[in-house]
Amino acid sequence: MAQEAGAAAEGLTGVMLVAVTADAVVLMDWHGTSASGTGPTKVLASFARAETQISGHRLGATHKVTLTSPEREATISGSMGLLSSGKEGKHDVLEALGVE
Numbered sequence: 424m425a426q427e428a429g430a431a432a433e434g435l436t437g438v439m440l441v442a443v444t445a446d447a448v449v450l451m452d453w454h455g456t457s458a459s460g461t462g463p464t465k466v467l468a469s470f471a472r473a474e475t476q477i478s479g480h481r482l483g484a485t486h487k488v489t490l491t492s493p494e495r496e497a498t499i500s501g502s503m504g505l506l507s508s509g510k511e512g513k514h515d516v517l518e519a520l521g522v523e
Contacts, residue, residue, distance in 0.1 A: 439467065439499065443519035446472055448490055450497060457509025468497055479522030486513070488522055 438456060440463050442449040448470040451463035468490075475492040484504035490497050501513040517523045 441499065441516045443516060444472075448472065448475065448477070448520070450499070457512070468495060470495075470497075477520050477522060479517065479520070486517055486522075488517070488520060 438453045438460065440451040440453045442451065450467045450469070452465050452467055453462040454460050454464075455462075470490045470492050475490050477488065477490055479486060479488040481487075484507070485500050485502050487498055487500040490499075501507075501509075501516075503510050503513060507513075514523070
């Protein structure tokens with residue numbers, strides 16, 4: 424709840440859109456749930472793949488990924504449990520990042 428309150432204070436939700444290309448990992452806002460919503464309307468952070476260390480680990484059904492570049496660090500997480508919505512997309516992101 425504290426994480427959601429902190430995000431709301433910044434005008435964000437707990438759901439983000441993650442775009443992974445050969446050159447970049449881009450975190451964008453998303454208004455709604457992982458099942459439906461609107462966005463993106465802005466880039467929250469962008470990481471150059473060549474300069475970013477990507478690490479991941481699991482804590483139960485939750486997968487966490489940390490992106491560390493010379494300018495910033497971000498940790499994103501997503502539940503991959505049996506009833507978790509959007510897990511297909513989350514799986515695709517993990518695969519694209521090479522931390523599956």
